[in-house]
Amino acid sequence: MQRFFAEPGSIDLINQRIRLTGSDVNHIRNVLRMKNGEELWVSDGDKKEYHCVIRSSDQEEIVLDILYAQEPDYELPCSIWLFQCLPKSDKMELIIQKAVELGAAGIVPVSSKRCVVSLDEKRAAKKRDRWQQIAEGAAKQSRRMKIPEVMPVTSFRQALLMASDMDVVLIPYEMASGMQETRRILKKIAPGNRVAVFIGPEGGFDKEEVLEAVKAGAETITLGRRILRTETAGMTVLSILMYLLEQD
Secondary structure, three states, X not given: OOEEEOOHHHEEOOOOEEEEOOHHXXXXXXXXXXXXXXXXXXXXXXXXXXXXXXXXXXXOOEEEEEEEEEOOOOOOOOEEEEEEEOOOOOHHHHHHHHHXXXXXXXXXEEEOOOOXXXXXXXXXXXXXXXXHHHHHHHHHXXXXXXXXXXXXXXXXXXXXXXXXXXXXXXXXXXXXXXXXXXHHHHHOOOOOOEEEEEEOOOOOOOHHHHHHHHHOOOEEEOOOOOOOOHHHHHHHHHHHHHHHHOOO
């Protein structure tokens, strides 16, 4: 069943109605070709979701009748932020899509020393709009209760400052060794923790960046004996954390 997100102000609990506007109107009417009487889910972007039926629609808004509400437990018990160094071509789109599907709370695009991609302010803003659209689409598809935010592109040093208030900061590094130590670090992550995961670009992190991260409190981990692509590494860490943290 199709899923959408609504602003709290558009949810009328007294009359048991929800009004959808903006791009959702075109998607429902012209892409999905949904008609009056068809049912869908609407999330309030927090804890509640509403099973609704389309009451009426025009080019400006879709009016829904609420059939019932529930508070499912779809989100991970930890807030995991992916700090992803800018990859080449359109790999970032895939990374964001899969990160959202795997439960990331947000994504921070990072410009590090070995990043090949360089974005000026205008291009970065345009890219961010596109990335946020991808995050929203992935959140709808994967039955997320919240739309993860894609932050503006930031420098590596600024990213470390952003992650300084996290409970755990992880940085997979090809020079790290000891799978037992990695298991120990990952298993100590508990529900309620805020976790930052730093993933390097195609060329990996510069050694000085890793040392700076460790000095700031990050813990290096290994993902095994194989070298993973930048678009694979983040998914691997998120998959492991999802497995360890997912509630029954």
